Amino acid sequence: MTITAPVPLVFSNDSLLRLQIYQDQTDNIFQSNESCPDYIGSLHRLDCAELMGSVSEFVAGTLKTDGIPILRVLTKQGEHFQMQPMAKCFYRQMPRLLKVTQHLSPHYAYDEYISAFIACAEKLGIYDAPVDWDSTCNGHHILSGLPETIHCVDIFNEFVAEIRTYCHALKIKEKRRLRLREIDRRYQDLCEYVDCLFQSWNRLIVVRVDFFYANQFSEIVSIEQAQYDLKRLLDNRRTNTLFKGMRGYIWKLEYALKKGIHFHLIFFLDGAVRQPTSHVYFAKEIGEYWVKVITEGKGDYWNVNAEAKNYERLNRRGIGEIHQADASLRQHLEAFVIGYLCKADQFVRFKFKKRLRVIARGEFPKREHRKPGPKSKRTLKIVSVRSPGLLKLCGGKQAP
Known part of the structure; x- marks a missing residue:
């Protein structure tokens, strides 16, 4: 008897398996040295796994959209910000996504989207930038009238643009597609x-x-x-x-x-x-x-x-x-x-x-x-x- 199924492996719906694998690897992929902050050590395995997944989803969402993710709009009532759905999902998560990727072990190769995130953050110096992301938002709303808010919004927009440029120049989506096809084969x-x-x-x-x-x-x-x-x-x-x-x-x-x-x-x-x-x-x-x-x-x-x-x-x-x-x-x-x-x-x-x-x-x-x-x-x-x-x-x- 041969077991039949309607379609081959579908990689776009692998979030649960991805979480399982990142949980399994948590003890290995984070550098165990003094430079690694207590923040990483205090995270539960599932938290680390979810954050790693969010990094990949952030890059995927960036590549599926175009335009500026956060726009500054001046009206009679004052300044406010218009956010694309992708920005609403990930702007508030940026400090955690940066922390969790900053201390990944160089001995491992990661999903192409995670690698792109790290490369672009390093190129723009975001890991070392003195940015207080949390003070610029309240829930999914960006606070207006703060100099720090404008600085963070500019960094976020520049980061998204850099990821798009980087992935397009290196044909990241195609490389990822070919690798996943080989895994499926x-x-x-x-x-x-x-x-x-x-x-x-x-x-x-x-x-x-x-x-x-x-x-x-x-x-x-x-x-x-x-x-x-x-x-x-x-x-x-x-x-x-x-x-x-x-x-x-x-x-x-x-x-x-x-x-x-x-x-x-x-x-x-x-x-x-x-x-x-x-x-x-x-x-x-x-x-x-x-x-x-x-x-x-x-x-x-x-x-x-x-x-x-x-x-x-x-x-x-x-x-x-x-x-x-x-x-x-x-x-x-x-x-x-x-x-x-x-x-x-x-x-x-x-x-x-x-x-x-x-x-x-x-x-x-x-x-x-x-x-x-x-x-x-x-x-x-x-x-x-x-x-x-x-x-x-x-x-x-x-x-x-």
Whole structure:
């Protein structure tokens, strides 16, 4: 059975997933030094995530509009300001948007719109400008008759104009569109791969486990060593009975400043060969093999399948035993497991060297194993970031 959906991934409606990913990365993307203000440290993860999202939405709104966002109008009654809807939404937020972007770690690459915001703010010197934004507005209304108000309005208008010029000159919208198209292509490829696995084997055991390195080794393990360790584990699956019945796999390489190099893995075991109810045990055995044999005690792991019952209660389970005909669980697998791995890079990613492979899958099953079925496009289902337990299912264990 092939799961069908009407349209492919839609990136314009990803605000909830974006919040989830920024929450996951909060501990890593903000610089931990004395220059970072207490304001950042006092923010809740969700607050930081919402602000990062607002930065991207501000730039998107700027590019969708034209003209001067805030006009000074002189009437018989005096001076007042006319604000475009975009300005009404974001003028009051400017001090928080500037603070949250000023102290982002340079080790990460961000959404093109966030990068444009930072570049333009730095060019205009807005980060260092002595501006009291809060004193110039009352709710969504700009206060007239204050010299500081005119100064802030001029800065806001100039900032919007600079963002438009910058994004047009560097073709930011086109670059973003191409990058998101590549992420969508990768997502569709992995979903097709999983479809083929289910066409070949009626019942699969989906095992989610994260591999990383213990704290004392995380800073000294190179990417090359980590890649070698993972390759060794995957190569050994052909002869090691631990991997008996393995029909496929997907892995994703990531890096976090606190957690170091780590891998998110999805293993697909044949439910006709292995006992489906033992999926938690299988994840544990694979994790222990990573720790004791592959890394010789330097590694650590996170058994995501151990949380399967919690995800079942939340109607989010996409791991464990999944039958070919179970459309609901297969959709959960695509949205909450595969979708997260593919789409995390849409918002924030570590600056790896170019041409480094960061995500891969096993080979498609041989044609004689497959049953015919049509290809289909997927729509990635977005879930609330406030759902407890979702983070562990999607992104794995928090940094120790």
